[in-house]
Amino acid sequence: MSNSERSENRRREIDAILDRKDGTEAVTDLADRYRVVGAADRSTYANWLTPVEDHYVCHRNETLDPAADSWTVSLTGAVDRESDLEMDAIRDEYPTVAVAHTMECAGNGRGYFDPETGSVQWEYGAASTAFWTGTPLRSVLSDHGAATDDGTWLTAVGGDRPEVDGENDLFARSVPMAKILEDCILAYEINGQPLPPEHGSPVRLLVPGWYGVNSVKWVTELRVMDQMVHGPEWTDRDGDDYTRWQQSSYRIHPEGVEPESNATVSTFDTWDQWESDEIEHPYTFDENVKSTIGFPEDGATVTPRADGVIEVVGVAWAGDDDVTAIEVSTDGGDSWAEGSFFGPDYDCAWRLFRYPWEPDEGSYTLVSRATDEQGRRQPARISRPDDADGGTADTDGSEDYPWNEGGYAENAYLPHAVEVTVE
Numbered sequence: 291m292s293n294s295e296r297s298e299n300r301r302r303e304i305d306a307i308l309d310r311k312d313g314t315e316a317v318t319d320l321a322d323r324y325r326v327v328g329a330a331d332r333s334t335y336a337n338w339l340t341p342v343e344d345h346y347v348c349h350r351n352e353t354l355d356p357a358a359d360s361w362t363v364s365l366t367g368a369v370d371r372e373s374d375l376e377m378d379a380i381r382d383e384y385p386t387v388a389v390a391h392t393m394e395c396a397g398n399g400r401g402y403f404d405p406e407t408g409s410v411q412w413e414y415g416a417a418s419t420a421f422w423t424g425t426p427l428r429s430v431l432s433d434h435g436a437a438t439d440d441g442t443w444l445t446a447v448g449g450d451r452p453e454v455d456g457e458n459d460l461f462a463r464s465v466p467m468a469k470i471l472e473d474c475i476l477a478y479e480i481n482g483q484p485l486p487p488e489h490g491s492p493v494r495l496l497v498p499g500w501y502g503v504n505s506v507k508w509v510t511e512l513r514v515m516d517q518m519v520h521g522p523e524w525t526d527r528d529g530d531d532y533t534r535w536q537q538s539s540y541r542i543h544p545e546g547v548e549p550e551s552n553a554t555v556s557t558f559d560t561w562d563q564w565e566s567d568e569i570e571h572p573y574t575f576d577e578n579v580k581s582t583i584g585f586p587e588d589g590a591t592v593t594p595r596a597d598g599v600i601e602v603v604g605v606a607w608a609g610d611d612d613v614t615a616i617e618v619s620t621d622g623g624d625s626w627a628e629g630s631f632f633g634p635d636y637d638c639a640w641r642l643f644r645y646p647w648e649p650d651e652g653s654y655t656l657v658s659r660a661t662d663e664q665g666r667r668q669p670a671r672i673s674r675p676d677d678a679d680g681g682t683a684d685t686d687g688s689e690d691y692p693w694n695e696g697g698y699a700e701n702a703y704l705p706h707a708v709e710v711t712v713e
């Protein structure tokens with residue numbers, strides 16, 4: 291396919307997605323490679339459940355729309371019984387569960403990096419919360435006698451293929467078995483509806499609380515392994531490279547660095563990896579603590595209620611950790627007040643927060659910052675690449691979020707401040 295054909299194709303697919311999802315808008319992709327739409331409005335973040343119409347979409351290759359009745363998922367590797375699982379079997383032969391999951395692209399916030407990094411220029415819109423229905427992987431794996439000791443991994447391979455001549459990277463992710471057994475599912479519904487093509491129909495891996503990249507869409511193979519995709523066996527498996535999206539892209543590293551490829555790691559929390567001596571350049575596994583204000587909208591003019599209050603509302607999340615505190619500032623981060631959480635409280639999904647604000651007339655800069663159960667608090671800003679070490683990963687909110695070449699896992703609060711006028 292020529293570059294211009296590819297580009298037209300991509301544009302057409304994005305338009306089709308926008309037609310189906312009227313709460314989203316296309317997002318700039320500097321490399322013209324991804325199919326991406328994000329939540330169009332701030333008000334998305336004043337609601338707990340994200341309707342499918344507002345749920346962001348992100349994938350690299352052509353959108354697949356395979357027929358469920360001919361789709362199989364090959365279960366291979368360290369199992370007693372390899373098997374091609376049909377959709378009927380996945381649905382009917384195992385328990386059905388629903389999990390709440392805040393999906394966030396590891397590149398959410400990349401558009402705030404200065405200097406800019408390549409790829410998709412997300413601002414705050416690549417985070418959404420839905421109920422995903424499917425089959426617990428634990429059930430499927432135990433039924434097939436899979437090796438599930440600590441240190442084992444499950445590799446999921448997507449059926450999508452690169453469209454660019456000469457590129458041979460398949461979309462594959464390895465997820466630690468401990469996480470797979472805990473809460474991962476093979477999902478075939480979102481918010482009670484069959485998966486639309488762009489969300490991975492007929493079936494995808496769903497990794498609750500971890501960056502979206504781990505939740506492989508259009509799964510064709512699940513392989514039980516004693517390592518991640520790594521090394522020659524996986525950089526050239528029948529001519530395809532399965533390692534790129536695990537070992538090279540979606541790693542947090544300074545400019546000009548090619549991250550080391552690891553056979554295995556034992557630290558999974560993304561922020562723990564920063565602090566561990568084991569891993570030089572963190573993998574984007576579980577989501578960093580973050581929050582987004584949903585009301586008022588950026589640029590809004592608002593009038594207090596009769597009692598003088600404007601209720602600031604938003605969402606806060608921390609991957610598979612709990613958020614434990616939320617603070618709101620109405621002066622751009624100079625002073626802070628405690629907000630409170632309300633509404634649904636599920637593992638791996640965001641919490642709604644509110645802050646009753648009694649403002650005088652004037653102009654204000656609103657920001658929110660969340661703290662997780664490990665005491666980690668959102669930092670104020672993103673560093674510059676020329677800061678020492680490319681910025682420091684900090685855990686107490688006093689330092690900057692490290693600028694990194696891929697623009698990953700950003701969680702600073704200032705870049706997405708909300709400017710409001712009170713009348």
Ligand SMILES: Nc1nc2c(c(=O)[nH]1)N[C@H]1C(S)=C(S)[C@@H](COP(=O)(O)O)O[C@H]1N2
Nearest residue numbers: 346347348349350395448502503505506507
């Ligand atoms: N097969 C496949 N799965 C994929 C991707 C992809 O390009 N191919 N993109 C990943 C990324 S980067 C994200 S953020 C999530 C987005 O899921 P969603 O489009 O359902 O929101 O899908 C992930 N799964």
Ligand SMILES: [Mo]
Nearest residue numbers: 348395396502
């Ligand atoms: Mo992503």
